[in-house]
Amino acid sequence: MTTRGAMLRVFFIFIFLAGFTLPGLAHQIPDGAEKLTKSEDCAGCHAAIYSEWKASMHANSSPFKDNAHNAVRLKFASSMQQAGITPSYHCGNCHTPMADNLPDLMSGKSQPDSNNWTLNEGTGCTFCHRIEAVISGKEFNQYLLNKDGSFNSPNPSGKAPHKTTKSALFANGEVCMGCHSHMLNDKGAPICVMNEEGTSNCITCHMTKIDGSPVAGSSKKTHFSHALPGGHDIEMLSKSVSLDIHVDTTAMANNVTVTLKNISGHTFPSTMPMRIAFLKLTAEDANGKVVWSNTKESPMEDMQSLLVKTFKAGEEKGVPPWKAETVAMDTRLKKGEERTLTYAVPAENIKTISASLVYRLFAPAAMKMMEIPADGKNDKNYIVITKKMAL
Ligand code: HEC
Ligand code: HEC
Ligand code: HEC
Ligand code: HEC
Ligand code: HEC
Structure with a gap:
């Protein structure tokens, strides 16, 4: 093995030991909660928003759609295998949050499967819009989702054919901070610390108002873009x-x-x-x-x-x-x-x-x-x- 290979192996074991793989580390979904559904189901009425989302990194964050993410997670998996440890996919907490087997992926009991649509979705419509609260964690945060399947937004119009609920998190940008707040390693080193490096409302810059109705048949002429552009744009x-x-x-x-x-x-x-x-x-x-x-x-x-x-x-x-x-x-x-x-x-x-x-x-x-x-x-x-x- 090359020195670099040996080093990588050691580094990845460090990640593994970082405590990310403790069972139970996954988003909290109340018992008996409505199931998360496909973003495609929203496309018929919310066509513009759907196509913006579909092209965004949120729809393309899974190992099957983001080749860079996949490369890094495969390195991680193979180095764990070499060390005789069952590979785990704690990355799924943020990259495949809708996975119906998320606790098993995060503990290493299951491996990512491209045939499972709940992994392919990335951060889909129903995941984001059912966020009820952000749960603070040491290494990274997680979410509590609602039970009744209602879609949260800053100012529900009351005109939707589905349940909607008013939520302040969707107005002040806190809704992003379950995945974008921070990531520390096992030694407490700050890998990503958006919570310290930026304090403004994420939505004001990342979800601007653009032309086009948010839903078929609405009298509104503009909507909040779901393209969520960043470094790829x-x-x-x-x-x-x-x-x-x-x-x-x-x-x-x-x-x-x-x-x-x-x-x-x-x-x-x-x-x-x-x-x-x-x-x-x-x-x-x-x-x-x-x-x-x-x-x-x-x-x-x-x-x-x-x-x-x-x-x-x-x-x-x-x-x-x-x-x-x-x-x-x-x-x-x-x-x-x-x-x-x-x-x-x-x-x-x-x-x-x-x-x-x-x-x-x-x-x-x-x-x-x-x-x-x-x-x-x-x-x-x-x-x-x-x-x-x-x-
Ligand atoms: C049958 C059509 C239809 C479908 C399907 C549909 N919606 Fe809606 N939705 C509406 C209408 C109508 C509104 C009200 C929009 C307005 O007044 O501007 C709305 C509003 C919303 C709002 C904002 C709340 C409000 O009242 O303004 C959210 C969030 C939302 N929908 C999410 C979703 C998601 C997520 C899906 C897919 C799981 C979905 N919708 C599927 C018709 C639909
Ligand atoms: C469930 C987790 C999750 C939530 C909730 C979430 N994000 Fe993300 N976001 C991600 C992940 C994971 C990526 C990286 C995807 C990739 O590159 O594979 C990402 C990428 C991005 C990017 C970068 C796009 C690019 O071009 O690289 C921006 C900007 C962004 N998110 C903003 C937001 C904002 C603003 C919110 C709140 C409205 C939000 N995100 C909510 C997980 C999330
Ligand atoms: C706490 C949430 C979280 C966890 C856990 C997480 N990521 Fe991410 N990841 C993100 C967010 C948010 C972004 C986008 C932020 C940015 O671009 O600055 C991202 C971006 C990336 C990117 C850049 C993708 C691109 O196409 O530009 C790679 C690669 C990546 N993550 C790999 C991983 C791997 C591998 C793991 C697991 C070992 C992992 N991440 C765990 C939240 C997370
Ligand atoms: C004043 C406008 C503004 C605000 C407020 C803002 N951003 Fe950004 N953000 C940008 C710009 C411009 C970029 C592109 C430059 C870059 O990638 O660093 C960006 C890039 C990003 C990226 C992509 C980084 C990458 O590696 O691809 C992420 C993720 C992100 N922002 C998340 C957030 C989050 C989360 C918040 C709220 C805490 C936020 N932003 C608040 C303007 C803003
Ligand atoms: C990353 C989290 C996230 C994802 C994924 C997401 N949304 Fe949203 N959505 C938001 C936030 C935050 C707002 C509120 C924006 C504002 O009012 O400033 C919003 C607003 C909306 C609105 C009201 C828009 C308006 O202009 O009146 C609708 C409708 C909606 N979303 C539907 C959807 C649909 C359909 C999908 C999937 C195709 C989706 N959302 C995916 C975070 C998300």
Whole structure:
């Protein structure tokens, strides 16, 4: 086994020991509760909302629809197998919350089965709309669902042919915090801590009002979009950070100042620690040829340009989340943070200076380690914002 393989094996055992697999760790559904039903059943009346949801990561979060999630969970499963432990799928708490065998998946008694529709749904309509309360947990939170199958929303119209109930959670964004609040490992290291990194109402930015009726036959002209865009969406990314360039030209150099400001509701990039962003600065001559750049091959060549979160265990830096004891470095932009990066670019022969903020869903090193498929999305360099300045 390679050193990396051996390391991975150890890391995954750490996850396993993290206490995620205790039996009974699953969402609470009261005895005798109405069964969760397919999102497809809502499509006939709520056509626009259904098609937005269908294309969203919420409908595509299961191992059978998200190839990156699947790659990571397979690594996790095979490393447990190698260690002689029955693989468990605690990920299902958030990635396949509707699974009718969720406690068994989380304890390792059952394995994910692509023929079971309740896993394929991801976070479907009835799961979200039946959330009654968020149950706080140490490693991560969970939900209590309602018994009567009524659909919760901020302001029920009273016109629906099905049961509806008014719920404040759907107005203030708390409804998201069963899955998006936090994830700690067994050593208490903060893997994802949205609850500390962003405090605004998630719904105001992630579920905006758009054209189209929420239901066939309604007099309403707009509805709240269920596309729930994030890092997979270039338009959403373009709303995350602003960028300005300022240049002071002297005889010695062009002193370039780039100002980045986080205008999203939380840390950028957020929240999954495999996300990464970096600034690419180039200087071009009169022919548009790049004659200077802050990095050649890897963003690591210019540490001030890197927006990233990494972990450490003892003295060892850059360890994966599951081995983490503490955060080694967190250079991501905090909510509302404005940061200036400075560069001395050669003075001669330069006609334009260009700055681009680049975002990646998965850092190249993470893709390699987890064998995440390069499918044109996972490995894409998304340009969040770009500016060019003539000198
Ligand atoms: C037979 C048509 C029909 C079906 C099927 C249907 N709905 Fe509705 N739903 C309505 C109507 C009508 C409204 C009222 C909308 C309005 O006045 O704007 C509504 C409203 C809602 C609301 C908002 C509450 C309110 O009163 O404004 C939610 C949430 C909701 N439906 C969820 C669902 C879900 C989830 C499903 C699938 C399990 C579903 N609906 C299936 C017709 C339907
Ligand atoms: C039952 C768990 C669950 C609930 C409830 C939930 N989410 Fe998610 N959400 C997820 C998971 C899991 C993913 C990642 C899916 C993937 O990438 O495979 C996700 C992804 C996202 C993304 C990223 C999309 C992208 O392009 O990467 C956004 C934004 C988001 N959720 C916002 C919300 C908001 C806002 C709410 C509340 C209205 C909410 N979520 C409720 C589990 C949930
Ligand atoms: C507490 C809820 C929760 C648990 C448990 C959980 N995840 Fe997630 N996961 C999320 C949320 C929420 C997102 C989206 C957040 C974001 O993109 O920043 C996500 C995103 C991801 C992504 C990125 C997917 C993509 O396509 O970009 C991967 C990979 C992933 N999770 C793997 C796993 C694996 C493997 C496990 C189990 C070992 C797991 N997760 C357990 C909530 C969870
Ligand atoms: C002020 C607007 C704003 C608010 C409020 C906001 N977000 Fe975001 N969010 C964004 C923007 C812009 C992005 C895209 C940049 C990024 O991916 O970091 C984003 C990205 C995300 C992602 C995707 C990260 C990924 O890895 O793909 C998740 C998940 C998310 N937000 C969840 C939430 C949750 C949960 C809340 C509430 C606690 C929230 N957001 C509040 C603007 C906002
Ligand atoms: C991630 C959680 C989540 C999922 C999944 C989800 N919803 Fe919603 N839905 C919400 C929230 C939160 C609101 C309230 C938005 C607001 O009022 O700001 C809402 C609002 C609605 C409304 C009222 C919309 C309006 O503009 O009047 C309807 C109808 C609805 N949802 C139907 C559905 C249907 C049908 C599905 C599945 C195709 C679905 N929802 C999936 C969270 C969710």
